[in-house]
Amino acid sequence: MLVKRDTAIHEVDQTAPIGPQVRRALRERIIRNDLKPDQKISESEIAAQYGVSRQPVREAFIRLSDEGLVTILPQRGTRVCRIGLAAVRDARFIRESIEADITRLLADGQGADHVDEFRGLIDAQRRAADTDPVEFIRADEAFHRAMADAVGKGGLWRKVQSLKSQMDRVRFLALGQFPVRKLIDQHAAIVDGIAAGDADGAEVALRHHLREVLSDLPHIVRTNPDFFDAATDGAEDQIVKLKGGETV
Amino acid sequence: MLVKRDTAIHEVDQTAPIGPQVRRALRERIIRNDLKPDQKISESEIAAQYGVSRQPVREAFIRLSDEGLVTILPQRGTRVCRIGLAAVRDARFIRESIEADITRLLADGQGADHVDEFRGLIDAQRRAADTDPVEFIRADEAFHRAMADAVGKGGLWRKVQSLKSQMDRVRFLALGQFPVRKLIDQHAAIVDGIAAGDADGAEVALRHHLREVLSDLPHIVRTNPDFFDAATDGAEDQIVKLKGGETV
DNA sequence: GCTACCATACTGCCATACAAGTAGACAAGG
DNA sequence: CCTTGTCTACTTGTATGGCAGTATGGTAGC
CATH class of the missing domain: 1.10.10.10 (Winged helix-like DNA-binding domain superfamily/Winged helix DNA-binding domain)
Known part of the structure; x- marks a missing residue:
């Protein structure tokens, strides 16, 4: 019928x-x-x-x-569901761990071949920086994904995407509130480390970059309290100590 | 009815x-x-x-x-599904990245509080080493999980479990073929590094440990060819260079 | 004997109907 | 006013029927 x-x-x-x-x-x-x-x-x-x-x-x-x-x-x-703070932090932790290793692979291996590609993607972010926040998120996503693809770990990216859902919700919640310039500069620092073959430097730059959201998180939670679960934020999550000794 | x-x-x-x-x-x-x-x-x-x-x-x-x-x-x-070699390697890569960071957290932070607990779990592995392979797998699982729990990342363990399915299939396929003694010694080395507060040493020991399966994998694939997908193993996967410079 | 065709028996997908359980409105009784 | 029982309008869970597409085996034609 x-x-x-x-x-x-x-x-x-x-x-x-x-x-x-x-x-x-x-x-x-x-x-x-x-x-x-x-x-x-x-x-x-x-x-x-x-x-x-x-x-x-x-x-x-x-x-x-x-x-x-x-x-x-x-x-x-x-x-x-409300956005689970624990889930966000877990996803961020996983992402930092994985991408740190990917960055090391790029710096130690043939990552230099992809430096031009990465810089091109960073330029795309600059163009979208002040105009379209959604487009910037897409460009940011493309950049990180390109790094994974470059070492043949693209399939892995798709697998952890389901874990990233909660993080993505936070990003859309804070649309336009991100310090875009700073983020772009951090991207550039990562690529610089890769280009120089400085694995330690590139790794520190990446970890520093992915921890940016941590500093913004409390503010975002305060601004949109009823988007997050009531999990008392007492359990502050652990952060891997950076090589340089700085604690961010 | x-x-x-x-x-x-x-x-x-x-x-x-x-x-x-x-x-x-x-x-x-x-x-x-x-x-x-x-x-x-x-x-x-x-x-x-x-x-x-x-x-x-x-x-x-x-x-x-x-x-x-x-x-x-x-x-x-x-x-x-056949066991996807790419999926197995991806899962192993993720696991190494995450557990490497967890190990660092333990070595740098209050991991010393849990050293006794870890050693107890290793003893359990020794007891099950030659008797019951399935029980050994359970004990091994418990050990790694305990490390995650110790730094408050236990929930994370559950989230990546779905990715581990393929790895688990391999483990059950190679029941009893594992070099149990060596694995237990590696566990002990990791805990020693944690107890000594030697983050670099503990991390290297853990990465070394989790790469053990890589050396066994070709043999397992050869022995059970029709359990794995036909993906031509040409794309050798990348491995993060260890701090000590050794390439395993 | 070999090939091309076709009927049949599957498959997973979607729609619908029924069952079991819960939340809330509402009125009766204390 | 407050409690309590009931009744209704939902919810998800399960079962079943019908549909479109695919693999397969037998058969007619060469």
Whole structure:
């Protein structure tokens, strides 16, 4: 039977698999804070919005639940998770550890071949710096991803993306509040270290860079208290001591 | 209506949510190589085995697909993935990066408080060394996890567990073939470095330890060729240069 | 004997219906 | 006013039916 889809708010491609489409769409809406924390979303409600049945939506919910973006309470409902401070810090810690090693690989190995590429991506960030914050985030993402690709660890990047969701939510929450200039300069410092073959220097620069968010985090939490979970921030997280001895 | 479940091979608790149960059961069977790579499994077949409907099984498949344990071919079937060499190496790389930082935290910070605990876990490994390989794996797991817990990064451990699935399959495949003595000695070396507050030494010891599997991997692949994907092993993966200059 | 075709029996995907449980409104009784 | 029981309108969980696409095995034609 032909169902009238004119009540659908959002569009889906009826020929392609629907479940993954809904999943991507919802993921995007949550990260961009279109769907806000604690907001209740039901399978039937979303199904109606997209003009599909409950089943694909349900599958999307399950996957989002694995990502920690929604919590499914059996027989009670599903709602968007608050941003877990612990999850953000864990994701940041993982990212620093991995990218530190990647940076060392680049500095010690044939990273010099990619220096021009990296500098080009940094230029793109400069162009987007003051105009479009979203574009800057994309450029930033591209830069870090390029470093992973350069050492053949691109697949790894995709695997940890689900862990990065919470970090991404923070970034979109603080859109335009980032010290873009400083971040770009830090990127440049990393590449300089790589170009010079200075593994220690490049690593310190990268760790320093990825810790920038830590200093901004308290302010962001204070500004948007009801976006974060009530986890008492007593458990200050540990930070690896930098080689230079500075504690940031 | 009471349905007769006497045709069910495996049991499930009909009161608790079924999907997660099936998921855990299948995950276990795959990792323990009860379900072998390339083996085709269908929703209806598994559903019949557990005496449930296809829907929960489908949800289990989806989650296992996210973990990279099965591949769902639309309209064609679902089969157990071969062990992806790239995935194994990626997981190992991530693990080395993270645990290297954790080790540094322990050596630089209050890791000394936990040295006795770590040594106790190593003793447990010694006891299980020659008797029960499975128990040794559990003890090994407990040791590494304890280090993460000691610096408040225990939650992180759970998050990367899905990435570790492929590594775990390798471990169960090579049950009893591991150089247990050597591994235990390496554990001891790591703890010694922590106890001495020697961050560099402890880190090198840990990286050395986690690279042990790399030397065993080719042999394991040769012995069980049809458990691994046909990815031509041409792309040798990059390894971070150790501080001491040794390349393992 | 060999090849091309086709019927059939699968597969996973989607939609729908039913079941089980919860939250909240609301009225009756203390 | 407060408590309590019930009833309704939700929620997610499970089961089932139908659909479109694919692999396979048998068969007709050469």
